[in-house]
Amino acid sequence: MHPREKPRPSAVTYIFIGGVLTLVTAVEVAAFYLNVAGSVLVPIFIILSLLKFALVVMFYMHLRYDHLLFSCFFATGVLLAIGVGLAFIALFGNFDIGEPNVMAVSPTPTPLPTSTPPLEPLAGGDVLTIGDVGGSQVFISKGCGACHTVNGLAGAVGSVGPGLDGVATRAAEREPGVGAEEYIRESVIDPGVYLVEGYGALMPPAIRDIMSSEEFDALVEFLLTLK
Amino acid sequence: MKVTTQEPEHHTFTGLDHRKLLMWVFLGSDCLFFGALIATHMVNRGRAELLHGLSPACVLDIPITSASTFVLLMSSVMMVLAVAASERGDMRQLRVWLFLTALLGTIFLGFQVYEFLSFVHEGLTVGTNLFGSTFFTLTGFHGAHVTIGVIWLLSLLATSFWRADLTTGNPLNIDLAGLYWHFVDIVWIVIFTVVYLVGVVGLGCV
Numbered sequence: 001m002h003p004r005e006k007p008r009p010s011a012v013t014y015i016f017i018g019g020v021l022t023l024v025t026a027v028e029v030a031a032f033y034l035n036v037a038g039s040v041l042v043p044i045f046i047i048l049s050l051l052k053f054a055l056v057v058m059f060y061m062h063l064r065y066d067h068l069l070f071s072c073f074f075a076t077g078v079l080l081a082i083g084v085g086l087a088f089i090a091l092f093g094n095f096d097i098g099e100p101n102v103m104a105v106s107p108t109p110t111p112l113p114t115s116t117p118p119l120e121p122l123a124g125g126d127v128l129t130i131g132d133v134g135g136s137q138v139f140i141s142k143g144c145g146a147c148h149t150v151n152g153l154a155g156a157v158g159s160v161g162p163g164l165d166g167v168a169t170r171a172a173e174r175e176p177g178v179g180a181e182e183y184i185r186e187s188v189i190d191p192g193v194y195l196v197e198g199y200g201a202l203m204p205p206a207i208r209d210i211m212s213s214e215e216f217d218a219l220v221e222f223l224l225t226l227k
Numbered sequence: 228m229k230v231t232t233q234e235p236e237h238h239t240f241t242g243l244d245h246r247k248l249l250m251w252v253f254l255g256s257d258c259l260f261f262g263a264l265i266a267t268h269m270v271n272r273g274r275a276e277l278l279h280g281l282s283p284a285c286v287l288d289i290p291i292t293s294a295s296t297f298v299l300l301m302s303s304v305m306m307v308l309a310v311a312a313s314e315r316g317d318m319r320q321l322r323v324w325l326f327l328t329a330l331l332g333t334i335f336l337g338f339q340v341y342e343f344l345s346f347v348h349e350g351l352t353v354g355t356n357l358f359g360s361t362f363f364t365l366t367g368f369h370g371a372h373v374t375i376g377v378i379w380l381l382s383l384l385a386t387s388f389w390r391a392d393l394t395t396g397n398p399l400n401i402d403l404a405g406l407y408w409h410f411v412d413i414v415w416i417v418i419f420t421v422v423y424l425v426g427v428v429g430l431g432c433v
Contacts, residue, residue, distance in 0.1 A: 011311050018304035022297065028424060029293045038428045049420040053413050060307045060409045067243055070251045077255020081262030088266045 006065045017059050024048050091160060092146070135222025138215045142207065150226065161203060162196045168227045184223050188216070250403050254410045257372075261414050264368060265421055268361035272426060281351045283358060284427050288342070295338035296419045299373075302331035303412045306405045313401040321395060322387055328408065329380040332373055339370045362422065369418060372411045379404050 028048050031041060058064040063071045139145060140155045147160035156164075171183035175194055178186070186193050191203030208216060239245060272283075309324030343363070346352075353363040383404055387395035394400050 008314070011308060014307045014311065015304065018301070021300050025293065025296060025300065028420070029289065032289060032424055041428055042425050045420050045424050049416055052416050056303060056409050056413045060303055061406055069241060069243060070248065073248070073251045074255045077258040081258040085262045085266035089269050092270045
């Protein structure tokens with residue numbers, strides 16, 4: 001045996017740990033059915049899972065008894081995975097534990113929807129259209145919803161950029177000398193020109209180029225209704 | 228030279244067996260693989276266009292999945308006893324534990340197949356919505372890992388009768404299979420918690 005390694009535990013230890021793992025799983029499932037509050041339950045689940053993870057890795061995979069080098073390689077992988085995963089979730093996640101932030105629709109005949117999601121009626125009346133292009137439809141189809149929220153608009157769930165409820169009012173007042181429409185147009189043509197404090201310059205720079213003039217006008221008209 | 232799971236067959240720079248080091252590096256990389264799939268599932272949790280009756284709270288069956296989780300957990304216990312038996316040189320015990328591990332693994336796969344079929348029957352497929360896509364991709368790849376593990380264990384079992392001196396005679400070979408098997412188990416622990424338990428917290432069937 002390598003001088004830095006320790007002898008393995010006995011079969012009794014293994015079975016005991018197996019018992020502990022079963023018990024912890026039973027506790028998790030019981031807690032789930034006891035209707036404990038989500039904000040309490042989720043941390044409990046995470047902690048218990050980490051415990052099971054650690055027990056299996058340390059004892060069953062005997063990292064505790066083996067050379068540190070194995071642990072280093074494995075830990076690197078685990079930490080990288082957790083780090084990247086958390087970063088991804090923090091950037092694009094939407095955690096409404098409680099209300100499902102989705103719109104339930106009737107099942108459609110084709111499993112893969114090829115059109116944009118059906119529109120919700122917004123506060124203030126009908127969706128504005130210029131020609132056949134609905135502004136809120138442009139908003140969703142060009143991916144704006146991935147980073148901005150609009151109350152009542154399905155798919156507008158992102159929190160990367162500022163929420164756009166009331167943007168029309170803010171646009172009129174934020175920059176002296178710049179009217180609401182000009183502010184909004186500029187913010188799409190040159191993203192980050194009027195950067196809001198607390199947000200990074202993350203809006204795609206060429207986003208105006210992925211839509212036609214008609215679509216852009218409809219989008220701006222739509223945003224101007226968000227007072 | 229006594230061959231154990233903690234001593235390399237040939238002289239190495241680190242004093243550690245190369246295949247064991249490789250297995251740990253591989254498992255570290257597999258963490259990234261599953262981490263990506265799990266993160267993608269979590270990110271899309273709130274934004275899948277959900278059809279009536281096909282939200283996580285409606286389709287996911289916690290009692291049955293708890294049972295399959297327990298089965299996989301027990302298979303890890305069997306596995307570690309198999310490794311212990313091989314270190315003792317007890318071939319008969321080794322075969323028994325290897326068989327039981329593979330059996331429980333197959334039972335787990337049976338649960339997964341049943342679950343997948345019942346979801347498809349209810350209308351949730353990999354192409355239905357974001358929930359279906361991320362769920363089936365994640366658990367499908369995990370199931371594939373388990374399948375590979377079962378095949379590995381059964382082939383160890385088979386060669387223990389035929390050419391044990393090449394394979395099961397060396398405890399390290401059982402140990403390597405054990406590391407892979409335990410890893411697959413802990414990935415499932417994470418999936419069960421994140422997808423099933425956390426994934427349904429606070430949500431009702433819509």
